[in-house]
Amino acid sequence: MIIVISIVIGYVIYLVVVNFQQILELWRINRKCAQNLSMVNGPPALPLVGSAHLFKWNPYAFTFQMEGWAQKYLFGRAKYGEIAAPNNEVDGIMLLWIGPVPIVFLGTSECIRPVLESNTNISKPSQYDKMSEWIGTGLLTSTHEKWFHRRKMLTPTFHFTIIQDYFPVFVRNAEVLADAVELHVDGDYFDAFPYFKRCTLDIICETAMGIQVNAQLGHNNEYVHAVKRISEIVWNHMKFPWLWLKPIWYLTGLGFEFDRNVRMTNNFVRKVIQERKELLNEDGNEASEKKRKAFLDLLLTIQKEEGTLSDEDIREEVDTFMFEGHDTTSSGIGFTILWLGFYPECQKKLQKELDEVFGFETNQPPSMDDIKKCSYLEKCIKESLRMFPSVPLIARRLSEDVTINHPSGQKIVLPAGLAACVSPIAAARDPRAWPDPDTYNPDNFDIDAIAGRDPYAYIPFSAGPRNCIGQKFALLEQKTILSTFFRKYEVESLQTEENLRPVPELILRPYNGMKIKIKRREAADYVVL
Known part of the structure; x- marks a missing residue:
């Protein structure tokens, strides 16, 4: 124990020496927060650890907290036996200290707008550094010149005509999903979430790579498990400041597990990139143009024609879309089915x-025109994303x-360098914008x-210049899968608090799976036209 404490103390001294400039910057931000945000309330905090010592270790209990x-x-507002904060002059803003680092949480549209609509405040805070060790500095984590260049370069790859080319992939995998869950027809409640995860993984692998x-x-379920564990580990690293110290990070075993899973996912993508390059070179330009191009093929074409992307640049973007493109959509699909299982009148409509x-x-396989006509389905998806946005937090380093300019008439100045965390779920529960x-x-x-x-008041895909580049892709994918699912099955969701309460990580996920019961729709269930 003495050896461990000595190692930790020595490492802290090393960090102070090496990161002296960062420590000075943190001191400046703390002083500014003391001046500018003295009227902003938040949980009790202690020196160095902030409020982290109060955090519930159990993810389910943490959601209530x-x-x-x-x-x-x-x-x-008082809830769960709490007493409303005294002199809470500023609604929509909360100051939370994680270790010595202040983070301001923004939960109303008036507070959110100035941050997200800015063309300058587009950087990710230091809490994303661990994420960058996995997916690099692609579109999700890059900033300034690199981000603007990548965004401009990648936007055409999500043009509607290209997304249309992916539609047959959506249709085919939606049918596989519907067939896979058939073994549960007329059975007891089962956890449907793994089915949705595997379906969206198949789709993103084919469309992205x-x-x-x-x-x-x-097949290849180790990738699903690796991404799941990386997300959980990164979330814990963000929450608990003692894990920021490398000796503790590795002594807990989390560091080694994180490195192992990152290595596996990165090598998987690197191997695919190399194989895809060889295949495209063998096919030649004329042959490859006749085929549907995956996102990776489009990046390789840009690399060949413009010479602006290295193989590692491509790996960063593919890894980014592999993560964002299957975790977020599986969450959106699963929660939509869950909510419709709770509200049978909406399901019948x-x-x-x-x-x-x-x-x-x-x-009957759907066509693009069929999907466009499903306006109520789109409303169901959007309402599910309001209740449970796939991305629970959107962060910026100012x-x-x-x-x-708060409605109370006060002007609150958030200082440069501060981490600002936008809460889509808080904005989407604002009673001024949403009745009931x-x-x-x-x-x-x-x-x-x-x-x-x-x-x-509704930002599941973020907003402003750094909004989600793949939101049309995601919406079309979800509509295709859900239309196939609900044409075949009726759903009943298990009425328990645990089944209705998701847990926040990098992506919102069910605490203990998504428990539903399904039965096959009979002819009598259909509407007489």
């Missing part, structure tokens, strides 16, 4: 729309001061309702 703090400090990994058929679009033939905000209601996305609402 965060919700209680949000009610108490963001909105000044041009390979079929067939995770739904039982959806199935009426599907019957009107497709008729009674459940095996490059310049941001002034928030805790109730699932797809009619929240009627045209008139949208027109009368601040757009920053």
Whole structure:
């Protein structure tokens, strides 16, 4: 024990010497926060550890803790036996200390807008550094010149005509998913989430890398497990400041597990890149142009024609979209099914729309025109993303001061260098924008309702210049899968608190799976046209 303590103390001294400039910057930010944010409330904090000593270790208990703090400090409302914060003059802002690092949480559209709409404040905070060890500095984690260049270069790869080329991949894998869950028809409740994860992994592997990994058929599931563990480990690293010290990071075993999983996922993608390059060179330009191009093929074409991307640059972007493109959509699909299982009247309304679009033939492959007609389905997805946004937190490191004109009349100046964390789920539960905000209601996305609402009250795909580049891809994928699923099955969700409460990590996920029961739709269930 004495040896361990000595190692930790020695390492802390080493960090102070090596990171003296960063420590000075942190001291400056802390002083600015003391001056500018003295009226902003937050959980009790201690020197050096901040509020981290209060964090619940159990992820499920942690969700109640965060919700209680949000009610108490963001909105000044009492809940779960808490007493509303005294003199809470500034609604929508909460100051949380994780170790010696201050983070301001923003939960109302008035507070969120100045941060997300800025063309300057686009950097990710230091909490994303561990994430960068996995996916590099691709579109998710890069900043300034590199981000602007990559965004401009990659935007055409998500043009609607290219996304259309991916549609057959969506359709085929949606049918595989529907067949895979059939063994549970008329059975007991089962955890459906692994099925959704494998389906979206198959889709992103084929559309991003041009390979079929067939995770739904039982192959390559080690990638799913690796991504899951990396996400969990990175989230713990963000929450607990003592894990920032490398001796503790590795003594816990998390460091070694993280490195092992990162190595596996990175090498998998590097191998695919090399194989794809060789294949494209063998096919030649003329032959390759006739084939549907995966995202990787488009990047390799840019590399060949412009010479602006190295193999490692391509690996960063592919890894980024592999992570963002299957975890987020599986969450969106799963929670939409879960909510519709809780609200059978909405499910019946959806199935009426599907019957009107497709008729009674459940095996008829959908067309793009069919999917476009499914307007109520889109509302169901959007409402699910309001209730449970796939990305629970959106973070920025402020490059310049941001002034928030709060409805109370006060001007709050967030100092440059501060980490600002936007909460889409808090904004989406603001009763000023959403009547009965805790109730699932797809009619929240009627045209008139949208027109009368601040757009920053609904930001599941972020907003401003750094919004999600793949949101059209994600929405089309989810509509295709869900239309296939609900044409075949009726869903009933298990009515328990655990089944309804997700846990926040890098991506919002179910605490203990998604427990649903399914039965095959019979002809009598169909709408008579």
